[in-house]
Amino acid sequence: GQKTIGYGFTESQYIKRGRMTEREAKNILVNEIIPETRAIVKKHVKVPLSPYQEAALISFCFNCGEDSLKALVCRKGRLNDRNFAAIPSIMKRYVKADGKTLKGLVKRRDQEALLFSSEPRA
Numbered sequence: 001g002q003k004t005i006g007y008g009f010t011e012s013q014y015i016k017r018g019r020m021t022e023r024e025a026k027n028i029l030v031n032e033i034i035p036e037t038r039a040i041v042k043k044h045v046k047v048p049l050s051p052y053q054e055a056a057l058i059s060f061c062f063n064c065g066e067d068s069l070k071a072l073v074c075r076k077g078r079l080n081d082r083n084f085a086a087i088p089s090i091m092k093r094y095v096k097a098d099g100k101t102l103k104g105l106v107k108r109r110d111q112e113a114l115l116f117s118s119e120p121r122a
Helices: 022-044 051-064 066-074 084-091 103-117
Strands: none
Touching (some): 051 066, 051 103
């Protein structure tokens, strides 16, 4: 029920454009959204992350919001307590909108959980 544009941007400054090319959307994502969301992740996460873990949390935060990220990482027994193993399964709980489980959110959380659990290759 929420209007989006580009790669799921909801801010009025983007919505009021009405249209956006893929190039414009990618530029906004790379130059604005990802850096802003990375800063939020860095503000709340107090443990070292692999690039994959950071990317998964950036995606999660962009989609679920800062409050959900804080719950994911700051609650007792979670990421900031070095419980890395719990994060993928907890991420997968964030799949509802208006009380209904959405297939798209299930798929996105599965992808984020897999990314979070990935190991960098040499």
